[in-house]
Amino acid sequence: xxxxxxxxxxxxxxxxxxxxxxxxxxxxxxxxxxxxxxxxxxxxxxxxxxxxxxxxxxxxxxxxxxxxxxxxxxxxxxxxxxxxxxxxxxxxxxxxxxxxxxxxxxxxxxxxxxxxxxxxxxxxxxxxxxxxxxxxxxxxxxxxxxxxxxxxxxxxxxxxxxxxxxxxxxxxxxxxxxxxxxxxxxxxxxxxxxxxxxxxxxxxxxxxxxxxxxxxxxxxxxxxxxxxxxxxxxxxxxxxxxxxxxxxxxxxxxxxxxxxxxxxxxxxxxxxxxxxxxxxxxxxxxxxxxxxxxxxxxxxxxxxxxxxxxxxxxxxxxxxxxxxxxxxxxxxxxxxxxxxxxxxxxxxxxxxxxxxxxxxxxxxxxxxxxxxxxxxxxxxxxxxxxxxxxxxxxxxxxxxxxxxxxxxxxxxxxxxxxxxxxxxxxxxxxxxxxxxxxxxxxxxxxxxxxxxxxxxxxxxxxxxxxxxxxxxxxxxxxxxxxxxxxxxxxxxxxxxxxxxxxxxxxxxxxxxxxxxxxxxxxxxxxxxxxxxxxxxxxxxxxxxxxxxxxxxxxxxxxxxxxxxxxxxxxxxxxxxxxxxxxxxxxxxxxxxxxxxxxxxxxxxxxxxxxxxxxxxxxxxxxxxxxxxxxxxxxxxxxxxxxxxxxxxxxxxxxxxxxxxxxxxxxxxxxx
Amino acid sequence: xxxxxxxxxxxxxxxxxxxxxxxxxxxxxxxxxxxxxxxxxxxxxxxxxxxxxxxxxxxxxxxxxxxxxxxxxxxxxxxxxxxxxxxxxxxxxxxxxxxxxxxxxxxxxxxxxxxxxxxxxxxxxxxxxxxxxxxxxxxxxxxxxxxxxxxxxxxxxxxxxxxxxxxxxxxxxxxxxxxxxxxxxxxxxxxxxxxxxxxxxxxxxxxxxxxxxxxxxxxxxxxxxxxxxx
Numbered sequence: 001x002x003x004x005x006x007x008x009x010x011x012x013x014x015x016x017x018x019x020x021x022x023x024x025x026x027x028x029x030x031x032x033x034x035x036x037x038x039x040x041x042x043x044x045x046x047x048x049x050x051x052x053x054x055x056x057x058x059x060x061x062x063x064x065x066x067x068x069x070x071x072x073x074x075x076x077x078x079x080x081x082x083x084x085x086x087x088x089x090x091x092x093x094x095x096x097x098x099x100x101x102x103x104x105x106x107x108x109x110x111x112x113x114x115x116x117x118x119x120x121x122x123x124x125x126x127x128x129x130x131x132x133x134x135x136x137x138x139x140x141x142x143x144x145x146x147x148x149x150x151x152x153x154x155x156x157x158x159x160x161x162x163x164x165x166x167x168x169x170x171x172x173x174x175x176x177x178x179x180x181x182x183x184x185x186x187x188x189x190x191x192x193x194x195x196x197x198x199x200x201x202x203x204x205x206x207x208x209x210x211x212x213x214x215x216x217x218x219x220x221x222x223x224x225x226x227x228x229x230x231x232x233x234x235x236x237x238x239x240x241x242x243x244x245x246x247x248x249x250x251x252x253x254x255x256x257x258x259x260x261x262x263x264x265x266x267x268x269x270x271x272x273x274x275x276x277x278x279x280x281x282x283x284x285x286x287x288x289x290x291x292x293x294x295x296x297x298x299x300x301x302x303x304x305x306x307x308x309x310x311x312x313x314x315x316x317x318x319x320x321x322x323x324x325x326x327x328x329x330x331x332x333x334x335x336x337x338x339x340x341x342x343x344x345x346x347x348x349x350x351x352x353x354x355x356x357x358x359x360x361x362x363x364x365x366x367x368x369x370x371x372x373x374x375x376x377x378x379x380x381x382x383x384x385x386x387x388x389x390x391x392x393x394x395x396x397x398x399x400x401x402x403x404x405x406x407x408x409x410x411x412x413x414x415x416x417x418x419x420x421x422x423x424x425x426x427x428x429x430x431x432x433x434x435x436x437x438x439x440x441x442x443x444x445x446x447x448x449x450x451x452x453x454x455x456x457x458x459x460x461x462x463x464x465x466x467x468x469x470x471x472x473x474x475x476x477x478x479x480x481x482x483x484x485x486x487x488x489x490x491x492x493x494x495x496x497x498x499x500x501x502x503x504x505x506x507x508x509x510x511x512x513x514x515x516x517x518x519x520x521x522x523x524x525x526x527x528x529x530x531x532x533x534x535x536x537x538x539x540x541x542x543x544x545x546x547x548x549x550x551x552x553x554x555x556x557x558x559x560x561x562x563x564x565x566x567x568x569x570x571x572x573x574x575x576x577x578x579x580x581x582x583x584x585x586x587x588x589x590x591x592x593x594x595x596x597x598x599x600x601x602x603x604x605x606x607x608x609x610x611x612x613x614x615x616x617x618x619x620x621x622x623x624x625x626x627x628x629x630x631x632x633x634x635x636x637x638x639x640x641x642x643x644x645x646x647x648x649x650x651x652x653x654x655x656x657x658x659x660x661x662x663x664x665x666x667x668x669x670x671x
Numbered sequence: 672x673x674x675x676x677x678x679x680x681x682x683x684x685x686x687x688x689x690x691x692x693x694x695x696x697x698x699x700x701x702x703x704x705x706x707x708x709x710x711x712x713x714x715x716x717x718x719x720x721x722x723x724x725x726x727x728x729x730x731x732x733x734x735x736x737x738x739x740x741x742x743x744x745x746x747x748x749x750x751x752x753x754x755x756x757x758x759x760x761x762x763x764x765x766x767x768x769x770x771x772x773x774x775x776x777x778x779x780x781x782x783x784x785x786x787x788x789x790x791x792x793x794x795x796x797x798x799x800x801x802x803x804x805x806x807x808x809x810x811x812x813x814x815x816x817x818x819x820x821x822x823x824x825x826x827x828x829x830x831x832x833x834x835x836x837x838x839x840x841x842x843x844x845x846x847x848x849x850x851x852x853x854x855x856x857x858x859x860x861x862x863x864x865x866x867x868x869x870x871x872x873x874x875x876x877x878x879x880x881x882x883x884x885x886x887x888x889x890x891x892x893x894x895x896x897x898x899x900x901x
Contacts, residue, residue, distance in 0.1 A: 250844050585822075586747055659751070659824050 005453045015043070062188035062520040065509060068095040076471050078535045079142045079156055079483060080505075081621035085528025086137035088158055093535055095470070096507055096523040104167045104176045105137025105160050111175070112589065112629035116638035119555025127165050127179035130536050138162040141192055141258070144171075145236070149196040149263045149358075149476030153540035155239060157201050159191035166192055166203050166232060170239050172544050173631075175554050178240050183324040184211040184248055184601045185228050190272050194234075196476070199418045200308065201232040201241060202261060204272045208253025208279075212324040216613075220280045225617055227329070228252035229259065229272060231308065239557065247315045247327040249334055252393045253300060255295065258351050258416075261308075263476055264358035266376045268309035270360050273349040277301045277391075296367060302342035302347060302397070303363055305379060311339045326425035337396040341383055342391060345402040346372055349414040355425075356476050357443065364427055371414055371427050371438070373453065375405035410436040415466060416532075418473035420480035422473070422513055423447025424456065426473075428465040428485065435485055435508065437469055437517060448513060457515035461506050462522070464489040469533040470510065478539065483508045483517075486530055494524045502526040505660040547633030551623060553633060563605040563635035580604045584617040584630055584652070587659035598645040607635040618653025621667065627653065645671040696875065697783045699868030704776035706861035707797070711735055711772055713854030717836070720745065721735055722845045733808070734854065735768035750844070751861050752821025760811045767772060775800060786876050798866065801859050809836060885897065 040481035050060055068074065074092030082089050090099045105127065107114030114124050114135070115309035127134050137160030145155040158168040164182035169175065177285040182188060182203060190204020208225040210216045233245035255276035262269035280294025288294065312330060314320075314337045334340050345352075346365025353362050361374045387396035396598070413431030420426070423444040427436045437459075439445070441452025450456050467486045471479035490504035502524035509518040547554070551563025562641050564581040569590040572579045578600045583590050584607070596602060608617050608630040619628040624640050652663035714732040720741075721728045729741040729748075738757050746756045776798045783789040816833045819826060829843055840847045 610747075612747075657751075660823075 007225065008419050018564040025566070029555045030220050043594065050181075058518065060366075060394055062509075062518065066094045066521045068092070068097070074538055076313045076479075076482060076535045077538045078469060078533050080469075080486070080533035081139040081142050081158060081524060081531045082523075082527060083140070083529035083531060084136065084138045084162075086139060086160065088139060088142055089525070089527065089530065090174070091505070091523070091533075092538075093484070094507055094520065095166055096505065096521045098523075100174060101527065102156075102169055102174050102176065104139060104158060104169065105134070105165065105179065107135055109627050110628055110629065112636075113176075115627035116621075116626060116640070117628045118639070122555060127160070127167075127181050129162070129163060129181060134160075134163050134165070135233045136162075136519065137165060138168075139167075140189060140231055142532065142534055143192040143194045143201065144534050144536055145198040145234075146194055146475065147197055147198070150476055151472060151534070151540055152198075153196070153536055153542065154236070155234075157192035157194065159188055159203060161187055161189050161206065164188040164203070164205065166201060167242065168234075168239065168241060170557070171541060173547070173554055174543060177555070177557075180232065180243065182248075183243075183326040184230070184328060185209070185459070186213055186335060188230075190229065190256055193259050193261050193270075193425065194272075195261045195308070197269055197481050198234050198236065200261075201234050202258040202259050202270060203230040203232060204256045205251075206257065207255055208276075211248075211250065211328065218283075221253060221279055221281050225253040227253050227256045227274070227484065228328070229256065229270070229304075230309070243326065247311075247320060247329065249306070249311060249329045251334070251340070252277075252331065252391065252395065256304060257349065259304075260353055260354045260361070261351050261459065262358050262376070263356075265319065266354060266358040266361075269376075270304075270306040270308045271352045271354060272304040272306070273345055273352045273363055274301050275350075276306060276417060287307060300344035300400070301365075301636070302391070302395075303345040303349075303352060303361070303374065305341040305343060305383075305398075307358065308338050310337065312338065318476055331379045331393055332593075335396075337477055338364065338383075338396075340395050341379070341387065342395055342397045343374060343379065344397065346370060347612050350435075351428065353417040353419075353474065355440065355444075356419050356478055358476070359442065360440075362417045362425065362427075364410075365428065366413050366415055369409050369412055369414065370407045371417065371425075372404060373406040373408070373441075374403050375442075378403045378405065380469050392466075406441055408438050408453050410438055410455055411458060414470055417477045418468050418470035418483065420470055420473065420483075420510055421447075421478050422480055424513075426468055426483055426510070428461075428468045430464055430466065431487065432458070432460070433463050433465045434460045434467065435517075436484065437510070437515075450514075457517060458608075459508060459517040459519060461485040461487055461508075461519075461525060462489075462493050462504060463487055463491055467530075467532040469535050470568075471535045472537065473535065480566070481511050482535065484512045484533065484535065486533060488529065490522075490524065493522050497526070498635070500531045503529050505530075543622060546611055546615075550609050550611070550632045550633045551607050551635045553636075556632075560605075560607075560635040562605045562637055562638070566609055576600050578602050582606045584608045584619070584663075585610055586615065586657040587652070587663040589619075589652070589663065589665050592665035593668070595670065596642055597627045597670045598642055600669075601639065602642055605637045606630055608632055615655055615656060616654045617663070619650060620653045621650040622648045624648070626650075629654075642669050645669045693783070693875075696868050696872035699864055699871065700779055700783045702870055703797075703864035704779040704860045706857050707772055707776045707779065710854040710857040710861065711769060713774060713857060714739075714852035715804060715851050715855040715858070716836075717852045719848040720748075720845045721848070724844075731853065735772060735804075736765045740785075748845075749824045752829040753820030753826050754815055755818075755820075760815060761807065764807055779861075782865075782869065782872070786872075788873065790872060794865055794869060799861055801855065802860070803860055804855065805836065812836070866895060 074095050076093035078091040078093050080089040087104050088102040090117050103111045104114030111552040113120045139158045140161050142158045144151040144463045158167050158623050164185040164187050166180050167176050168178040170177050185205045188203050189206035193202040205228040208227050210224050211226050229250050232241040233240045254274035256272045259272035276295040278297045282291040283288035307609050319328050319333050345363045346368035348367050349363045349365045351364050363372045382398040389397040410427050411429040411432050415428045417425050417427045423440050424437050437456045439450040439454050441447050445452040465485045465487050470483040471481050485506040487504040493504050505523040507521040549559050551559045553560035564583050570581050578596050588665050610632040616631045623644050628636050630636050648667040650665050716733040718731045731740045779797050780793050812834045818829045819831050
């Protein structure tokens with residue numbers, strides 16, 4: 001019977017229908033944009049161009065290694081301190097293009113940083129010193145948050161050496177979220193560094209002074225003046241440093257310098273160096289040796305070896321004093337609880353850098369041609385054996401021979417050290433000026449063909465190198481590939497632009513072993529004098545393209561209750577208080593006419609309701625020093641007193657569309 | 672081949688046979704209804720806009736009851752040329768669409784129960800549905816494109832236009848690509864399934880019902896059978 005055939009056909013029919021559905025769906029989802037592979041044509045006249053421009057084959061190779069055609073993104077991002085610009089510079093590696101300057105301590109108009117917008121004013125005001133508005137900073141050492149000793153690209157910290165402040169930058173929107181003024185110190189230098197999981201942000205001090213900004217005569221230097229190191233507790237969820245959970249440790253007034261956190265083998269320890277164990281107080285004008293000589297008398301200064309884990313226990317047990325409302329472990333307690341040890345280090349060192357495995361620390365005495373490598377294992381053994389010597393404050397001093405693993409003569413003026421993936425360390429040589437590549441010993445010896453603890457090669461840099469930064473070069477797994485020499489002087493490298501000369505960032509290819517290092521690129525830095533920088537793999541950063549929701553307050557990283565909703569723009573008057581709820585979209589503000597009276601207090605909310613990438617609107621108001629950047633989705637608030645009567649224009653400062661010029665409005669202030 | 676039927680079928684056996692014939696056409700009707708229902712969840716029409724400033728392009732997906740994609744951005748751009756927001760188009764249609772498609776699906780399924788030529792008439796709205804959709808879409812595209820606000824910023828440089836249903840058009844710095852979406856094609860497949868269902872439905876029932884009417888069903892049945900197997 002054929003009817004049975006029909007019965008069999010039913011499931012087949014259904015399958016057919018499902019297949020059709022699938023085919024239709026499949027066809028509709030096919031991506032019509034297939035990747036186009038352009039053919040590579042190397043013009044025959046390349047050599048002619050090179051000859052004409054005087055380029056060598058090495059130059060052409062360097063160009064090919066760094067050139068980024070339009071639209072090509074960088075493999076790495078360098079977060080560079082901005083020095084006394086007070087900012088952070090974001091630079092693409094290897095193109096060496098400046099991508100952005102993040103406003104931190106200094107007002108910056110493009111980002112509307114410090115020109116009215118409440119969230120920016122709040123952050124800047126957090127950094128005030130008493131009633132004094134500090135409106136610049138000297139950023140030295142940026143630190144990207146780490147997870148298990150690897151950069152995780154979530155937050156970035158930096159310090160202000162000039163005023164002992166630390167800032168927190170959220171790398172979702174590359175904006176500064178917090179500035180914290182150290183309550184016990186007025187300058188710092190050993191900051192910022194993070195512990196391997198960024199629980200603690202280290203802020204080591206610099207020039208000794210009575211803690212808590214007290215006065216004391218220099219005659220009391222040895223007793224009343226102190227050094228300090230502050231451990232800021234980072235609350236990753238809140239994205240803020242929590243002062244209540246933080247503490248400081250009182251140190252002898254030896255002018256502590258740069259610090260580094262232990263990791264892996266040395267996790268839970270912190271290392272800082274110092275450069276004025278002489279306790280010179282200067283006074284060249286009174287016939288005393290100037291600081292530069294006075295602080296360089298002794299052959300050795302002290303590497304500070306700090307037991308952070310134990311310090312945390314001591315703080316938890318309440319063995320702290322309070323200075324200016326902040327918990328401080330007094331120096332006696334530091335000594336009594338064995339929180340601090342010294343190891344001699346060649347005089348006037350500038351850097352202490354922990355090896356990727358945390359097993360060694362390297363110190364460069366800038367007036368000594370060696371780098372000195374300390375073994376953490378030996379340090380622990382020496383501590384366990386019980387140091388026999390103490391300094392004037394009772395801090396135990398380990399014997400250098402007991403803790404030293406190696407000394408390598410690298411050259412003149414060694415400063416800072418970075419690491420790569422081939423078992424090499426790199427030390428900047430300020431005086432030569434050059435970058436020295438030397439081979440690491442111990443467990444790192446198998447990674448390179450050379451014998452351990454030996455100088456491998458040097459590459460001259462132009463000129464006067466300070467810090468160097470290698471790709472992920474201070475993490476537990478450095479990437480190698482690139483190193484940037486952050487040179488203080490440029491002299492003849494660029495076309496002259498007056499007596500104030502840009503600094504020079506030089507990109508060096510360190511991918512090849514042995515003596516093969518190649519200088520690739522010079523980047524002029526005409527915006528402050530950067531110090532340290534960190535280079536992170538670009539794909540570890542995952543910033544927002546637009547704020548997650550319309551009405552977003554970057555200060556709270558949540559939707560602002562005062563955000564203006566489209567269609568609900570309004571002006572609300574309550575006595576002398578005028579509250580304006582405004583929206584911005586290409587290419588108009590709503591409202592466009594605002595009439596108030598002189599003497600009114602104005603609270604003004606603007607929401608950029610755009611959802612398009614890069615559709616930022618600016619807001620500038622004449623006469624009132626108001627200038628704001630409102631990124632897509634952002635809501636901002638500012639307040640002012642209408643002290644000037646007259647007719648004022650506000651307009652969009654970003655060329656947001658073809659009708660940008662028309663994106664304006666009138667603020668009419670009646671007398 | 673001669674008839675295999677060697678005994679006389681009674682009325683009940685005929686009915687049983689009819690039910691069996693019913694399976695194919697019924698499953699086709701149900702499949703058609705199902706496909707129509709599924710199409711609710713898929714876009715019927717797509718518009719892609721490309722311009723240098725939008726490296727990833729902009730996309731608008733038209734479903735029977737909603738518009739998704741970069742609607743806000745497209746509306747923002749459209750305000751320069753004085754086009755009304757997309758949300759103001761086909762409001763009634765979008766409100767009714769789900770109800771209408773469910774109704775169409777029910778009509779399709781109910782055709783199973785109509786064992787005569789009126790089944791086709793009953794199914795006519797469903798058969799015409801894709802055409803109605805296309806006509807309505809064209810109506811709105813034309814209405815919106817031709818009625819640009821003459822006070823809009825770019826009214827002097829962008830003349831009124833009608834976005835084609837399919838294909839490419841250049842509007843200012845944008846190149847637009849229009850095409851029907853998977854939902855529309857699925858609806859078309861539903862209609863084809865329905866047409867096939869109607870045909871087989873009619874084809875299987877007609878001889879049987881005629882035979883029953885004439886009382887000579889045995890002969891007819893054997894004819895049908897033999898012709899089916901040729």
